[in-house]
Amino acid sequence: MATRISKTPQSPTAKADKKRGDVLKAAGKCFRKTGFHQTSMQQICAETGLGPGAVYRYFTGKEAIIEAMVEDERRQARAMLLQMRDAESIQDALAMATRMFAERYRASGDAGLMTEVYAEGMRSKRTGAVLRRIEAEWVMGLTNILRVAQARGQLDASLDAAQTALFLTGMWDGMIIRQHFHAHDDPQALPAFFDNMIARLLARDGSKPETRSKAAGQPAADLLTGVEPAFVRPDTRQMSLI
Template identity: 30%
Template structure:
């Protein structure tokens, strides 16, 4: 029985995801044919289907990749000395992504597919639940270490932060000249109403 090289497998999988993103950027999810993804990735349909049996599976993998990167950011934040500063950094990184047309376009394609496809919706819902849970843990830890004071329970503060970020994402979708830096000031100003730095976080 032939063994699978994990590194080669992951590299080929990533190659397909990057090819799919390039195709989705050009034509959108539904207008993109599997054959076009194969051509972009430089592989046969049989090879592609070995990694992803459907286009929907590719979308799910894109969501999982975003979830993994988010988890890594929160893990790094949890180990920071200044947790309030780490929280602000996460918010700023999230806003900075909105200046990336690939991030916003693919995010919109994922959300559109989630409306149509229950499996993709479930993937997005899991990702969002994980994002909120990690945010709540970071807020809880900041309070425990006396680096922040919250004006609402942690879960509500997390909802507030996510509403601000999701709202900024929505504006980035519809504003032709979206100014991420201007929204940074608005979001951080609103955040100051619910998360107050104290002690080492100040």
């Protein structure tokens, strides 16, 4: 007699979370394809395979969907800051951020969706308010990481940590967009170049940090020790990507 294997039934909350996640994935697919304003709720419903009533049970409209996407970004940003905080050095922390940003947006193709969300935040006061809260949390968290590095003597103490956090964030945002338009190139080239340039710009006392070896794929020695290595000529092909 065959033994019937019973599946553990999902709780109502788990089912609702899954449905909600399905709607967000479908909406993201539609937004990437046609843009936020060109996408209708009917298109989102069709993509999910759910009726309008089911979709509106989780979200009141497109703006609510965008806000949910932003909140998901907030959770991921917090997780990234925690990993950066636990890194052994500021070099490792910043290199980790460069890699995580590059891999996440390259793998998911969400660079376009990111720009859609931020563009909507400039148009909508409601979405903009949510984005500003996330921006404030991210910049504050990154600023604190930089201040700890300054206190440890790993980073130039004369730098304004908050402004440096904004500068780094702007560089990472730019990298995400640029790598979308250079997807046919070596996927490691642009992140590696950004990683090296960030380390050079933030090196303590203006010393030149050792360049990461792209060929070997290994991280360089401590970029912020203040020891000046031999100058390594940058790869001009990588520079042309910016």
